[in-house]
Amino acid sequence: MNNDPKNGKYIVKRLNADNLTDVEKLHTAVYDKQQVKGFFMQKYNTAFTGIEHTGFIAYNNEQMPVAFYGVIPCFIKIDDKIILSAQSADTMTHPGYRNQGLFVELALTTFQLCRELDIKLIFGFPNKNSLPGFVNKLGWQVTDTMDCFIIHTRNFSLDGILNKVPLLKKLHTGYQSRILKKYLVRQNGITNSVFTNGFGGVYRDKDFLNYKTYNPTQVIRIDDATLWIKISSVLLIGDILLNPDNFDDMMYKLKKLARRLGIKEIHFHASPGTTLHGLFAMRFNSFPSFPVIFKDQVESITLDKIKFTSVDIDTF
Numbered sequence: 001m002n003n004d005p006k007n008g009k010y011i012v013k014r015l016n017a018d019n020l021t022d023v024e025k026l027h028t029a030v031y032d033k034q035q036v037k038g039f040f041m042q043k044y045n046t047a048f049t050g051i052e053h054t055g056f057i058a059y060n061n062e063q064m065p066v067a068f069y070g071v072i073p074c075f076i077k078i079d080d081k082i083i084l085s086a087q088s089a090d091t092m093t094h095p096g097y098r099n100q101g102l103f104v105e106l107a108l109t110t111f112q113l114c115r116e117l118d119i120k121l122i123f124g125f126p127n128k129n130s131l132p133g134f135v136n137k138l139g140w141q142v143t144d145t146m147d148c149f150i151i152h153t154r155n156f157s158l159d160g161i162l163n164k165v166p167l168l169k170k171l172h173t174g175y176q177s178r179i180l181k182k183y184l185v186r187q188n189g190i191t192n193s194v195f196t197n198g199f200g201g202v203y204r205d206k207d208f209l210n211y212k213t214y215n216p217t218q219v220i221r222i223d224d225a226t227l228w229i230k231i232s233s234v235l236l237i238g239d240i241l242l243n244p245d246n247f248d249d250m251m252y253k254l255k256k257l258a259r260r261l262g263i264k265e266i267h268f269h270a271s272p273g274t275t276l277h278g279l280f281a282m283r284f285n286s287f288p289s290f291p292v293i294f295k296d297q298v299e300s301i302t303l304d305k306i307k308f309t310s311v312d313i314d315t316f
Helices: 020-031 039-043 102-116 131-137 159-164 166-180 193-197 206-211 244-260 275-281
Strands: 002-004 008-014 054-060 065-078 081-093 121-124 141-152 218-222 225-231 235-241 265-270 286-296
Touching (some): 008 102, 020 054, 020 065, 020 081, 054 102, 065 102, 065 121, 102 131, 131 286, 141 275, 159 166, 193 235, 235 244, 244 275, 265 275
Parallel strands (some): 235 265
Antiparallel strands (some): 002 008, 065 081, 121 286, 141 265, 141 286, 218 225
């Protein structure tokens, strides 16, 4: 138990199936919007790894959730070895309880739990506000920075109009579904493209792909290329399996598709050194996006051999 200047004390509890609704409440307080019902229940149900609900919630003495830190167990494949790992995911502190050390305490408590659960490696993609805390206070190592490629497909976005008129947005969503229908492949996700370059990365077996459905995404096929995408205000490419010689034809057709869908931009995040990064870098502008950070629990893994794409970020 620790001091809570407003209410006397606060208590830390491990995440479980019963208190996941408290994470939803805290999310609403922090971001002033509600997450889809059951979202966190699915996101933190990582039973396919043998471990689930890996994180902690802090409560004040009135049992109000005031802070949360959670990681998502998964597997990393590197050098033909499958390593139990976890991705640093949601970090939330109630506006009235910031700058009281809750983030650091919950993170350290979670890292200790990871050691007890034999999680060998933790990785993450923090934003610029969170990065200093991870590096300076928690000893994480920055190994890389992903690049975001932005491909413009039209001069304006329909979002401004659609968000103001719910009926138009509903009709447009139906229109997009009809356009996408002939491209869709009935499968959950695709295997990891970084393995073709000899790098390590997230091991996307059938169990992982079934798990990774807590956000709405689609798999589409354009000629011989298979793309895992997420459509919102932009068309976000998660990963691509293709013959590099056919990249230009695929991108030409993807841009045409995005225009038909009323989408202004295509985005793709990738680690430098991979084939996909090279294909995009030769043709499109980019900017540094997510830093890649690691907390090596056993200090015996070659971290710079592990690469990522957009799919691997927990918001995809």
